[in-house]
Amino acid sequence: MKKTITLIFVGWVVFLFSGCTHPQIITAQYVDKPVIVGPYWKVGGKLENYEELKKNKELRKFNSEVERTITTSTQQNGSYQTTNTQYYSVDADNISKDILMQNPSDNELILIKRCFLGSYLMLAPGGSIITSFGGVEGVIAPKP
Amino acid sequence: MKNLAKAIVFFTIISIFFLLTACAGARGSIVLKDVNHPVSMSPYIYDKNGQVLSINKGLTYNGGFLIEKTYYGTFYSLIKLSGDDDVNQQINDAVKASNSDAVVNLHYVVDQGGTNGCCPLTWLPIWPGTAKVFIMGDMVKISKGGK
Numbered sequence: 001m002k003k004t005i006t007l008i009f010v011g012w013v014v015f016l017f018s019g020c021t022h023p024q025i026i027t028a029q030y031v032d033k034p035v036i037v038g039p040y041w042k043v044g045g046k047l048e049n050y051e052e053l054k055k056n057k058e059l060r061k062f063n064s065e066v067e068r069t070i071t072t073s074t075q076q077n078g079s080y081q082t083t084n085t086q087y088y089s090v091d092a093d094n095i096s097k098d099i100l101m102q103n104p105s106d107n108e109l110i111l112i113k114r115c116f117l118g119s120y121l122m123l124a125p126g127g128s129i130i131t132s133f134g135g136v137e138g139v140i141a142p143k144p
Numbered sequence: 145m146k147n148l149a150k151a152i153v154f155f156t157i158i159s160i161f162f163l164l165t166a167c168a169g170a171r172g173s174i175v176l177k178d179v180n181h182p183v184s185m186s187p188y189i190y191d192k193n194g195q196v197l198s199i200n201k202g203l204t205y206n207g208g209f210l211i212e213k214t215y216y217g218t219f220y221s222l223i224k225l226s227g228d229d230d231v232n233q234q235i236n237d238a239v240k241a242s243n244s245d246a247v248v249n250l251h252y253v254v255d256q257g258g259t260n261g262c263c264p265l266t267w268l269p270i271w272p273g274t275a276k277v278f279i280m281g282d283m284v285k286i287s288k289g290g291k
Contacts, residue, residue, distance in 0.1 A: 027251035028185035034196065035185040038176035042190035043245050043286060050177070096186075112185060114228075117252065119275040120169025120221050121260035131169075132254045132275075136185070143194065 024068045024089075026115065026134035030096035033104060037112040041144065047111075053141045054113045064098035065116075065135030066090040073127035095136060104140050112138040168259065168266035168273035170217030172224055174252065178232040181239050182246040183281070189246045191286060199248065203284040209238040209247075211279040214257055219269045231279060244283035252279040 028035045039050040047053060069088040074081055104110050117134035182189050187198050197203045211234050216225035239247060257274020265271050 023253045023255040025251060025253050027249075029187060029249060029251065031186040032188070033186065034182075034188045034190055037174075037183045037185055037250060038179040040179065040182040040246075042192060042194055043182055044192050045182075045190070045194075115174040115252065116171070117174070117215070117254045117275060117277055118169060118171030118217075118221065119254055119256050119260065120167070120273060121256055121266070122167040123261070123263035123266060124167075130256065132256065134252065134254045 022068060022070060022119075022130045022132050024066060024119075024132040024134055025092045026066065026095065026117065026136070027092055028096050028099055028136065030093060031099050031110065033110055035099065035110045035112060035138075037115065041109055041111075045144070047144060053111060053139065056139065056141070060102055060140040061138070062098055062102050062140070063135065063137050064095045065133060066092050066094055067131060067133035069129065069131045071127065071129050099136075099138070102140050107143050109141045109143055110138060111141045112136050114138075167220060168262070168271055169221035170215040170224070170226070170257065170273045170275040171221055172215035172217075172226050172275065172277075173228040174231055174277075174279065175228045176232055176235065177229060178236075179247075180236050181244070183235065183250055184246070184248045185250045187248050189248050189284070197286070199282070199284060202287055203246075203248070204287045206242045206244045206283040206285050208280060208282050209235070211235070211238075213277045213279065215275040215277060217273045217275070218271065221273050225272070235281070239283055242283045243285065245285050246283075247281040248284055250279070250281040252277055 039047050041047050067090050071086045073084050075084060099110055114137045119132040122129040176183055188196050191197050199205050211231055217223060218225060255276045257276050259272055259274045
């Protein structure tokens with residue numbers, strides 16, 4: 001009994017610290033203009049109305065999200081059990097694409113309001129869902 | 145009979161939570177409202193005159209930074225337990241230490257935290273879910289002779 005409890009505890013600790021890696025990168029590296037995060041829009045230049053710009057409803061907004069998901073499900077066929085695995089992902093390059101789709105001109109700034117992220121793991125006897133996601137919310141604002 | 149009805153309602157609510165949210169996880173944001181330098185998610189940044197610069201075209205690469213942060217959440221990731229803006233100071237310190245002018249190529253990687261895999265504890269609503277985040281960027285300085 002003592003050995004069993006020890007084994008379960010050790011297994012649990014290993015599981016706790018190993019985790020399931022399933023990373024998702026969030027980047028806007030293919031945008032050919034500065035993608036500003038924060039109140040400084042240029043070297044030595046601060047947007048004094050940064051918070052107002054973020055709340056301005058008249059500006060063009062964009063919201064882009066990417067994710068990676070693995071879904072597994074088990075199926076019992078007589079004495080055989082099969083595990084089905086499905087992958088689903090929205091490529092990280094989509095963020096750059098979504099920003100460029102806004103077609104910002106040279107007189108406009110690409111301003112990121114918020115970078116969001118998350119990950120969750122659903123484990124149940126019938127299967128699992130592992131997801132990591134992230135993205136950006138922003139506006140196209142006129143240059144000061 | 146009353147207890148059975150209560151149990152059914154309870155398990156229905158829990159099931160809806162499972163379906164709508166997740167068993168264990170966390171979500172959060174990165175908000176850089178207190179950074180002291182320009183930060184860009186692309187390889188480009190504006191100089192003092194508003195001209196677009198990039199590494200080797202007006203900017204000198206000064207090194208990179210890596211910030212690791214764990215976001216915590218509970219009640220199937222519905223409730224956020226981590227703040228959004230504590231990364232600001234770490235970026236400011238890194239830029240100051242390297243004597244840089246700006247940050248380009250800011251990007252981050254989101255991954256599962258270790259506590260998300262602790263089934264069946266993850267079925268408990270109070271179990272803390274985690275999301276591990278690695279925030280990276282290139283620190284740059286305007287090249288000599290630049291504006």
